[in-house]
Amino acid sequence: MMSIEFSNRLGLISELQLQAALAHFNLGDFIKAEPILFGNFRQNLYLTSTKGEYVLRGVPHTPWQFEHEKFFYKLLFEKTKVPVPLPFLIDYSDDIFGWSYVIMPRIKGLNLSDPKVKNKLTENDLEEISKAMGENLILMQELYWDFPGHYDPKLKSIKKLNKKYQEWIFYQIYYYLDLSIRYSKITHVDILWVDNLLKQGIKAMQYPFKPCFVMQDYKEDNVVLEKSNDCWKVAGIFDLVDAYFGDGETDLSRNMAIYLDKNPNLINAFFRTYAAKRKLRPGFERRFPIYMLKDRLMVWEFVHREKKVWWQGSPSLHEWAERYTSIKLPNI
Structure with a gap:
């Protein structure tokens, strides 16, 4: 056959x-x-x-x-x-x-990865979908754990991080920065920029938080959506290969970065919906660039390793990433 x-x-x-x-x-x-x-x-x-x-x-x-x-x-x-x-x-x-x-x-719903689906949506649809993404992120983060950590196949459960959370985040940033050196040009200026951004946010990273579910790849491409009674909602999520327990603010980064690239107007609707029901801790404005930097370094390393760079020109790492880490956050 x-x-x-x-x-x-x-x-x-x-x-x-x-x-x-x-x-x-x-x-x-x-x-x-x-x-x-x-x-x-x-x-x-x-x-x-x-x-x-x-x-x-x-x-x-x-x-x-x-x-x-x-x-x-x-x-x-x-x-x-x-x-x-x-x-x-x-x-x-x-x-x-x-x-x-x-x-x-197979969960019924629309997958916006399909251009044929997305091209049929109005601007109002897209705004309401971004709000639905914020609502769903809130729901996901109602899953809590006693400590930050990753799934351990030997324990069949969550293993506590071997570092304080702030130290682990910084470690991850330098880990992906080091990997990026293998596949792309990373300059001394790039490294100094990363060092300085982390120094600016180190105090904000000390604020305690309640560890919750972090998907790490939360974006419209990893959900299916449905519209009922003129209301959009997330009908299902998938691809939890990178999920762990940590600071829920982390999961704002990837979706907001994608909105910045494709439709910046959607950032406000997504962020406001989330922040209206999920109180942001003091120092968020300093933590957000750090979480966004971690996410952008993961993307930078991956697309250079896999030769899937999609942006125009040849910006340096800090020139490319700063556009995301400096997103103007809406007033709440």
């Missing part, structure tokens, strides 16, 4: 293999499979059977990626009102595809 390449990462997959995966979880008979054309890593495909519509996710980044994601999906389901794709069915064996995989329900 003919095999189809759904993405470079997934490789060639046959109908027989997909039927075997469905049968493993008693999910009915195979009807069709479709590629998902969006996303950086292309780990997913749509899968339809006689029992429903699903997403198959394969080729994990680490042996524990799927259990890490399931851990957070389960907590979000139990502790919040955030819509998540459960059951999250993991087959750890590589017998069928040569790699482990997950099958989860």
